[in-house]
Amino acid sequence: MRDFGLLAARSPRDVVKRRAIAVVALVSAVLVSATIDAFAQRCQPRRKLSPIRLTTLGPCEFNPETFKFAGEPDQQALCLMRSATSRRNLGPRLKSIPPTLATRVGQSTGLPERETLAALLVELGLVWDYAPFLWQPISRARDNDPTAPQARYLVIHDTSSPNFGRRPFPANIDRHRSINNLNRYRCRDGWEPAHVIINRGGAMLLGHELGEPWRAMRFERATRFGTELKELFLHVELIQPRRSRPGRGRHNDALAPTPGFSEIQYDRLALVYMIASVRAGRWLIPAFHVAIDFGIRGGHDDPQNFDVGAFAGSIERLDNRLVQYRQAVATEAEVPPGGIVAQTEDKD
């Protein structure tokens, strides 16, 4: 494993201190997670999931031969990042996406360096879940078949829970402890709903390592594909409470808060997007669950009230931060060990 502490260190003393903190944090995390796991729920459906038979290949025209949706990557994003309407239809194809996304999706250029990203993960306290895997490729479709294409799509979901029914949302949903309790999504049987779950305060639960094939859509489970699509899609769930829309079934969850997500949720989503793209060797194409499962019986409407511009802004900020980080590390590398700068004698 690489020594991530060194990447962000400023002096040897810092290194020792950071390592000690990291070890204590790791031990605590293991103890806490062991305790939490003991109380976590079983998530595997008790009944066998019903088979899904597709009548079409979806509104974005998936091609089972190429494992791609129709069009160039930016065109795919325009189709795949469309939301549901309040009438339970799929909204129109987007006319444009921010340049930050349009110039990246599907491209292998402009990816951050793994070392810089790892250094940032150290600073964010996310090193253990993500940094050691940065040097490993992402899994491949056909349930990780070495000859199949690597994951291409990052599917964005919202949890649509908890559902407050006819009650109003609490005053501060971004800080509400129960809404943002990630243990709701922790499973002792390994059936977490997505690869990553992000709460409204920016905390993240790694449900499945990004290299682990995991399906979270009905489209992926369609009988015609077998396990072909397993791991073509990575899944991120963003916590979003819901309410019931009057006039529909009592337990419907059609109403989402506005804005749909907090700023730090977009920031963390951008981070996961970057991590996954670096591992894939090209920028993944973001997609909404609803745009892929639309038209399939039982498909869901998430994510609701997702702001594509805010997501692009987070990617841009993160990119700028990584550039600054790289420059700072390069500058520090020029300083001799111990931070003692050689003095030159003044000359008259």
Ligand SMILES: [Zn+2]
């Ligand atoms: Zn979903």
